[in-house]
Amino acid sequence: MLRPIFLKALAMLASVSAVLAQDEIVIGEFASLTGGSASFGQSSHKGTELAIEEINRAGGVLGKKLKLITEDDQSMAGQPATIVRKLIAQDKAAAILGEVASSKSLEAAPICQQNKIPMITPASTNPKVTEVGDYIFRICFIDPFQGTVMSKFAQSKGWKKIAVLTDVKQDYSVGLTECFIRDFTANGGEIVREQKYSSGDKDFKPQLTSIKAAKPDAIFVPGYYGEVALIAKQARLLGIKVPLLGGDGWVGDSLLKVAGNALDGSFFSCHFSADDQSPKVQDFVKKYREKYGETPDDMAALGYDSAMILAEAIKRAGTTEPEKLRDAIAATKDHDGITGRITLDAQRNASKPAVIMTIDNGGFKFLETVTP
């Protein structure tokens, strides 16, 4: 039969697997370096890599160098579980960093929890991720917060009637919509139209025509950059002049390339702005530009912060023993990160400020920082 032969092959595979040096602390990272969400995965990976290099240049932690082992999950469901098992069992990772997409983090989290290996996600905003267990942390704000921020912002602008256009294929978009609608209507606002689309759609004219008829003051589009750019262009073609509002999913290379000037006067919330003049941010931007020749985005900054928080926690714990490391991460307080002051709460979520950006003349512009 086939099975014995195969088992032999597998045993051979095991014996030649990489031998790890003892004077290193292994940090496992799983990221979507290829596939649908590669743009996010690449950025967060670069940020993480930069942080680890910096830590090692400064002598590492506990007298040991950090070794980052990164595995690509190809943006495919089913992969994160396999990869995280590899990082934990084969590479003996002391902690796991990843992922940007909540659906990938949700797959990896139960495995980290079962193996009692701390996991820090840089950018999964779905509340459910950290509910998996006490070894799972996040350093970004969660969906409700962004919905709240944008609803507050809309009210501060004096807008009363808002239309919503949701990407039903993205839990992210659905989550933001729910919180936005709840907060906005609770404070006396009115949702005049709710329309839906799916990732990958190219034509949004039917939804936009319906929205136009409702005459909103602004349109909340908490989607990802690819579709948002097309939505903005088509809205302007239909003569809709009101601003669009969105979340951190708007941040992507191609947003302004595709949208051109169609998004001028629109607003979105995000984690970080490279225009922020604080010395900490400018220093990070400079180092990132030197290494990768491009301006860091949200995901890069979050990836950087996640690695820094982990390193700091290892230092404070004085060991990589899972339980002590977990407690040290949980005790993170006022970490002065690139994306603001980060404090982890009892639910292992970060409480930290959000940045509101505006788009002016086809470019991003830093508007204000909103604290929770």
Next chain:
Amino acid sequence: MLERTKILLLASLLLCGLASWGLGGISPYYYDILIGIGINIILAVSLNLVNGYTGQFSLGHAGFMAVGAYASSWLTLTFGYILGTHATGTTFMYVAALLAGGIGAAVAGLAVGIPSLRLRGDYLAIVTLGFNEIIKGIIQNAEPLGAQRGLGGMVQHTNLFWTFAFAAITIYVVLNLVHSTYGSGFLAVRDDEIAAEAMGINTTKYKVLAFTIGAFFAGVAGGLYAHYKQFVHPEGFNFLRSVDIVVMVILGGMGSTFGVVFAAILLTILPEWLRAVSDYPWLPEWLREIAENRMILYSLLLIILMLTRPQGLFGGISFSKKRA
């Protein structure tokens, strides 16, 4: 003859039990790969009944897998508490849910098959592809199934025993079916549909039957997957997953169960092995750098294999035919 195949099935079931018991302590990573192999064998062998033996080109196998995964997960999540935490009870519940998932997928297969199997070739491929997207769309909008957020919280029931036991049963059923007198009908439909019809074979019935049985096992595979990964997401059952399974069938050789099993094993191990290659310290730097682009290498290997053996690795060679 029948006796021998039954003995073989029992022997492999016994082996599954032994393997499951003996391999409990291996690295969770290898365990994960082994489970992946088992599930892919079920998927590929069952699709081979449709694509290989009956000659119908289905591109929607991941859709049936999704039906099974979600149906069985919903069952264990909703009714799991009734039988409590007693091991026998939960195992019973789990296997019942797997079978229910399979039956659910088979019903879906029947529902799609009856109207669409009057189509042939490319047209059928498009219909099954559409079905895959419809299933995904339904799940994405079904709140009780977690919609776009995915469904999690299942208990990890799936182990090597159940995975490979169902793989052995799948192989047994498919092999016995196509080598029975009744099952020659499948091959007749593939070889020449018009001639088969002229001989009095109800070709539509055969096609629907192959489709339904294939869907049943895909559903079981979905249930096994869901209760191993403990989290399912509609994107995990997309068109690309279907293509993965089709690639296994084509690479292994349409209509060769042995070849398809081999391809399922190869295509599950290969991407993971390429991950390890870039870490081998004794390889020259440039080779390791090539290996880092493992998906390009993987695709390249597929292209080379298809160019050199267009009929698939084991196409045209059937080990089991000697028996018949």
